[in-house]
Amino acid sequence: MSDRRSGQGYSGESLLFLTDEQLRQGIEAMFFAYRGFTAVPDRILADMAYGRAHHRAIHFINRAPGTTVNNLLAILGVTKQSLNRVLRTLISDGFVESRVGTVDKRERHLFLTEEGRSLEAKLSDAQRTRMRLAYKEAGPEAVSGFKKVLEAMMDPDMRRAYGKLRDSGS
Amino acid sequence: MSDRRSGQGYSGESLLFLTDEQLRQGIEAMFFAYRGFTAVPDRILADMAYGRAHHRAIHFINRAPGTTVNNLLAILGVTKQSLNRVLRTLISDGFVESRVGTVDKRERHLFLTEEGRSLEAKLSDAQRTRMRLAYKEAGPEAVSGFKKVLEAMMDPDMRRAYGKLRDSGS
DNA sequence: AGTTTAAGTCAGCCTTGTTGACATTCCAAG
DNA sequence: CTTGGAATGTCAACAAGGCTGACTTAAACT
Structure with missing residues (x-):
């Protein structure tokens, strides 16, 4: 199973080839x-x-x-x-x-x-200390990608809850 | 909070301003x-x-x-x-x-x-379906950042285990 | 021969999820 | 005004899946 592509790989034009x-x-x-x-x-x-x-x-x-x-x-x-x-x-x-x-x-x-x-x-x-070190090591670009993927991974309900909490932040 | 920095602007140096x-x-x-x-x-x-x-x-x-x-x-x-x-x-x-x-x-x-x-x-x-959708929504750049941060967040032992598994992958 | 290692088992504990039964409070329909 | 239902929270009992500790068996190492 060397170059198995992930079924619905052609994500419009965004060229996301994701193998299993x-x-x-x-x-x-x-x-x-x-x-x-x-x-x-x-x-x-x-x-x-x-x-x-x-x-x-x-x-x-x-x-x-x-x-x-x-x-x-x-x-x-x-x-x-x-x-x-x-x-x-x-x-x-x-x-x-x-x-x-x-x-x-x-x-x-x-x-x-x-x-x-x-x-x-x-x-x-x-x-927070652990999170800060991880962020520092991965770099700022990585951090924004990290959050994007996590947010996309949530259930819609939780995503709403997360958004509300996020926007209410100090 | 007025002067909250987003972080991802200053990707060059390690200027990571992270608020709590x-x-x-x-x-x-x-x-x-x-x-x-x-x-x-x-x-x-x-x-x-x-x-x-x-x-x-x-x-x-x-x-x-x-x-x-x-x-x-x-x-x-x-x-x-x-x-x-x-x-x-x-x-x-x-x-x-x-x-x-x-x-x-x-x-x-x-x-x-x-x-x-x-x-x-x-x-x-x-x-995988859930993961694929999240990746698709977040985009390829985000995915690489996502993995970078996660890897940095692991305990060193687990990071080694993860690396071994990863490299042994098909 | 004696020790260490790999695996499995039994017993008992704790946290944290579940359902079911119940008390209290509120509210709206009669 | 009363009464019935819905909402909110509490108590009790059970199961899953972590944990420790003690122990056995078999094989390997020294």
């Missing part, structure tokens, strides 16, 4: 890179009986303070029961505060406590 | 993209009581037929107990064959059966 082999390299790159990407925070969290799920919750609460549980659910893509377990431990450990909504009392609005913000900083510092 | 906000976008992009990336195979596997772990094992056995358990362990980065559980079900379900080594009889060499290859094809077709 090239695509597979991309798949494996995603796998290995994602592991590297989560390795440092994972290690920090493991020491406090937390996991990746806690990290994700903390990240997005920090990103959008006052967000509701339902909001968070949609972004994280898990069941509310699953998220709830994580939130419960974060709240009882004093990293997250849950305030009953004033206009709609069914809703809970989530905030990081001082302690929560400090944990968030520790985790995201580690991850 | 830009880095966080990269972090979130990784999160959302990885989910999109695994979504389709996950759905296929869920119907047969398999998970992502089975997919990974099948992928790398297909990639390097005759690989040993120890090899697979190193690539997947899990414990042998964890891998063994997965491998056991794959073997008893007839997707994987385990042959005692001829030169070193302690080793077991792993191969996909006909059925295993067909499942692998189904899974990787789905994933």
